[in-house]
Amino acid sequence: MKKNDWILIAAILAVVLVAFLAVNFFKEDGAYVVVRVDGKEVAKYSLSENGEYPLNGGTNILRIQDGKAYLTSATCPDHLCVNQGKIDQSGETITCLPNRLTVTVYSAGTNDVELVG
Template sequence: MKKRDFLLIGTILLAAAALLLASRLGKRAGGAVVVRVEGKEQATYSLAADGTYPLNGGTNVLEIKEGKARMIEANCPDHYCMNQGAIANTNETITCLPNKLTVTVVGGGDDFVEIVG
């Protein structure tokens, strides 16, 4: 480890931290979640109403409870999507790679009413 290594690693760490901060600054409470399979929107569920929804023909089960969405069932071997916990703020995403499925939080505030459905 020389001085240039500390400089390089320090710069990378700062840049990564700044990027992380920037991605979190715009965060606000979401209004709904969009379910995508291979990039195609399959369904939208409001975060305001509690419910349990089978996704993608039953490969995954999404639960919405107290304004938060989490995956409670998945037929893949690793269950990463379930381990990721609950999401509630815009841009937060749960990913199930084996099923090519993502759940992303969108909207909130004023446009909330339009999203329900």
């Protein structure tokens, strides 16, 4: 390995560190989740209410339990979205690529329309 290799790796890791710090700094307890299909907001559910909701005509099932949101089933074969686990901090997102579906957490004070990007 050359010295330049170390510099490049250090630079990338520095970017990663800054990104992690920024994400953690702006992270807040979530208040609700927004479900998007093909980029369009299709549903909004409060994290403070337990419940089970079929999404996108039943391709995925969203469960909200004890302030955390997670997907319990999906029609796709790999179930990556189910494996992504539980989310409850603002910005955290569960993605189901085959159904083009995402579930994103927002905190109480934010207007999700402004947060795009």
